Amino acid sequence: EVQLVESGGGLVKPGGSLRLSCGASGFNFRTFSMNWVRQAPGKGLEWVSSLSAVGNYMYYADSVKGRFTISRDNAKNSVYLQMNSLRAEDTALYYCARLGGNYDLDYWGQGTLVTVSS
Amino acid sequence: QSALTQPRSVSGSPGQSVTISCTGTSSGVGDYDYVSWYQQNPGKAPKLLIYDVNKRPSGVPDRFSGSESGNTASLIISGLQAEDEADYYCCSYAGGNSFGVFGGGTKLTVL
Numbered sequence: 001e002v003q004l005v006e007s008g009g010g011l012v013k014p015g016g017s018l019r020l021s022c023g024a025s026g027f028n029f030r031t032f033s034m035n036w037v038r039q040a041p042g043k044g045l046e047w048v049s050s051l052s053a054v055g056n057y058m059y060y061a062d063s064v065k066g067r068f069t070i071s072r073d074n075a076k077n078s079v080y081l082q083m084n085s086l087r088a089e090d091t092a093l094y095y096c097a098r099l100g101g102n103y104d105l106d107y108w109g110q111g112t113l114v115t116v117s118s
Numbered sequence: 119q120s121a122l123t124q125p126r127s128v129s130g131s132p133g134q135s136v137t138i139s140c141t142g143t144s145s146g147v148g149d150y151d152y153v154s155w156y157q158q159n160p161g162k163a164p165k166l167l168i169y170d171v172n173k174r175p176s177g178v179p180d181r182f183s184g185s186e187s188g189n190t191a192s193l194i195i196s197g198l199q200a201e202d203e204a205d206y207y208c209c210s211y212a213g214g215n216s217f218g219v220f221g222g223g224t225k226l227t228v229l
Contacts, residue, residue, distance in 0.1 A: 035218075037164075044223040045156075045164065045207050059217040095163060103211045103218045104154035104169035111163060 002026040002107045004096045009112030012086055020081040020112055022096030027107075030054075030074040033099035036081045038092035039111075046092075049081060050099065064090075086116045121212050122221035129227040135196040138224045140208030142189040152211040153191040155184060158223075159204045167206075168193060195226070203228045 008020040022034070036048040049070040050059040058070055069082040079096060093111040100106030123141045130136040140153065153171045156164040166175055168184035171191060183194045191210070195202055208221040 045158075045209075045220040047209075047218045047220060050217050061217075100166065100169065100175075102150075102152040102170055103209065104152070104166060105156075105164070105209075105218075106166050106169070106175060108163040108165070 002098070004098065004107055004109035006094065006096045006109045006112035009094060009114045011115045011117065013118050014087060014116055016086050016116070017082070017084045018086065018114060020083065020094055020096075020114070022079045022081075022109060024077045024079070024096075024098070027098070029077040034070075034072060034079040035097045035099055035105060036070065036079075037095045037097055037105065037108075038090075038114075039095070040089075040092040043092075048094070051079060083114070086114075088116050090114060091116050121219045122208055122210060124206075124208060124221040124224045126222070127225045127227065129229055130195075130198045131229045132198050132200060134198050135194060136198060136226065138193045138195075138206050138208075138226070140191040140193070140210075140221050142191075142210065142212075150211050151186070153184065153186060154209045155182075155193045156207045156209065157202075157204050158207065164207065198228055200228050202226060 003025045005023045033052050035050045038048050051070045067085045072079040095111045096109040097105035098107040121143050151171045155168040157167050158164040167182050171186045172184040181197045185192050206224045209218050212219040
């Protein structure tokens with residue numbers, strides 16, 4: 001059974017940093033691109049970042065470019081999102097998701113909540 | 119502002135069919151057959167319903183189908199059931215240096 005479990009969310013002040021983690025199991029992690037998608041309270045979904053299977057291609061939404069860094073450790077079946085210079089508008093539930101094929105996300109974690117507030 | 123436009127809400131009675139549209143305002147829908155649809159129940163993670171415009175993952179009922187015409191993709195739900203009441207999101211590759219972009223979401227109410 002495919003499982004994705006996020007951790008690392010919490011309350012942080014504007015300008016602060018957080019590192020999100022996503023542990024994967026139940027599939028050959030090293031052969032799939034992994035992604036972070038966020039959802040602000042009461043709002044829609046936003047694709048934040050994507051990292052290819054071997055880590056040689058990464059994508060960032062314009063809203064986080066230069067502040068967030070995605071990485072992965074295939075030996076630990078984990079993907080990470082380093083978030084720096086956090087802003088109030090980064091407050092959201094952050095989901096880890098597996099890229100199933102052509103820009104579709106076939107498995108999702110339950111999310112970890114990031115709150116940016118003073 | 120999303121590059122994919124969905125109606126904010128749709129509704130239907132049990133047993134009826136409803137269609138949720140997803141219109142691309144730039145390249146993406148219609149240029150690439152990479153449209154996917156997701157169902158999100160309150161407090162839950164999104165669930166993949168349709169990928170590559172009209173393909174269903176295993177386990178998704180065939181009451182859910184997808185289509186595309188020009189720059190508009192559609193999710194069709196036939197034989198509406200109370201459990202279908204949820205938020206639905208389309209997603210597509212937007213072309214160029216972008217990656218996946220989601221529509222703003224549609225709330226389906228089963229009357």
